[in-house]
Amino acid sequence: MLSLLLGVRKCRGFHTARKLIQLASKKYSRYYSPGNNIRKTTALCTMVEIKEEMMRSYGLQPGYIQEPKSREELLKYQPKMEELPARSMQDSFTSAIIPLSKDPVLQDKYINFRGFVRLGRLLEDMDYFAAWCCHRHLELPNLPEGVPLPYTFVTILVDRIDFTDVSASGTQDIRLSGHVSWVGTSSMEVVVWLEQKVDEKYQKITRALFLMAARNATNTGAASVNPIQPANEEEQEILAGGADRKKRRQILSAQSVFKVEPNAQEQSLIYEVYKRTSPIEHAGPLKRLLPPNCRWMKESVQTTTIASFPEHRNHHNTVFGGFLMRSALEISWAAAFLYCKDRPKLKHISDISFEKPVTVNSFIKMTAYVVYTNLNYVQIMTVADVLDPYTGKQVTANAFHYTFSAPDAVTEVLPRSYHETMWYIHGRRKFLASKVDKS
Known part of the structure; x- marks a missing residue:
């Protein structure tokens, strides 16, 4: 592989x-x-x-x-x-x-x-x-x-x-x-x-x-x-x-969880998470309980807003991709550190995508989500959104995926909404791919 x-x-x-x-x-x-x-x-x-x-x-x-x-x-x-x-x-x-x-x-x-x-x-x-x-x-x-x-x-x-x-x-x-x-x-x-x-x-x-x-x-x-x-x-x-x-990238893109439904094994995992967080004795449409030694995904988010300047520009006068990569990595590392409560080590970065150019007068909102955990590993998904200060609109320009390791086992992260569950499955895929490809 x-x-x-x-x-x-x-x-x-x-x-x-x-x-x-x-x-x-x-x-x-x-x-x-x-x-x-x-x-x-x-x-x-x-x-x-x-x-x-x-x-x-x-x-x-x-x-x-x-x-x-x-x-x-x-x-x-x-x-x-x-x-x-x-x-x-x-x-x-x-x-x-x-x-x-x-x-x-x-x-x-x-x-x-x-x-x-x-x-x-x-x-x-x-x-x-x-x-x-x-x-x-x-x-x-x-x-x-x-x-x-x-x-x-x-x-x-x-x-x-x-x-x-x-x-x-x-x-x-x-x-x-x-x-x-x-x-x-x-x-x-x-x-x-x-x-x-x-x-x-x-x-x-x-x-x-x-x-x-x-x-x-x-x-x-x-x-x-x-x-x-x-x-x-x-x-x-x-x-x-x-x-x-190139063929492999095309196949993975076509099979993305954001384009097609999760496979049978992943759907079983989704149901297992639901059962763990919705005990029968507390059944109800809004009842979700957090198991011991776990954290909700929505409580594991770090966000920062960056003003870009001409020093961050490339040769065609838009924001240099390397600057976005550095900024995303640094907030992701901070998010992993705060989540693990210990200094994490970066192990892997997968398929950074650059969807849209970013102008040098933009405000860039970086949001790092802990989307999956496994033993002492933390999977981070960081999204870069470009903010329009005049209209309030925001457009996603980039997405980044990082795998960090911690010295000890970390608290398990769990999704609460269906939207978060798709991020959870996506993060799990990224993590498993990073481990399999090194074997």
């Missing part, structure tokens, strides 16, 4: 990526400059350098402008599919460093009070790095020298993120590595992983799969991307895994 969903740990393609990391660790990486379509070797880059390079490739300048410069003139440079040469996965492979060991100011941004790295900050960097891998995948033979890249990249979803037992230090360098692992007509799957040197050897912190959409220069339509021509058998296996993962 793991190789089907991840295509990394149990497939030989991961050994190819590992070899590429070893090459990158020799302090050389490859930059791609879309303006002149050349590749040049330079010292291993930092995330700050990557962000600066991406700005240059888009033809953008630092500083906020309320009415951004139109990129409409770049639409004429949008290539057709037949104009794009095939690329291998090695072409997009790259690495970058977060230089925490040498920059105390940067440490203050990344470190928590216990001296470890804030995982939400790393998620921001991983999202940005995934877009950088997409940049490196592109090869535009007909783009004139000096013309900005006529593309934008949007995060569609993050398939899954698993965390190892490595507790990343806030004062040691962290290395990001990744490459494009599958492409469609205008979509790209990117695998990104993080490592930190422990006892002179890099240890894996996490690995994630990002599904990115290539859009045209004005972000008004899809844009074709270079197809993948595997360079070897390992890349062929990774590419086939990407196609399998």
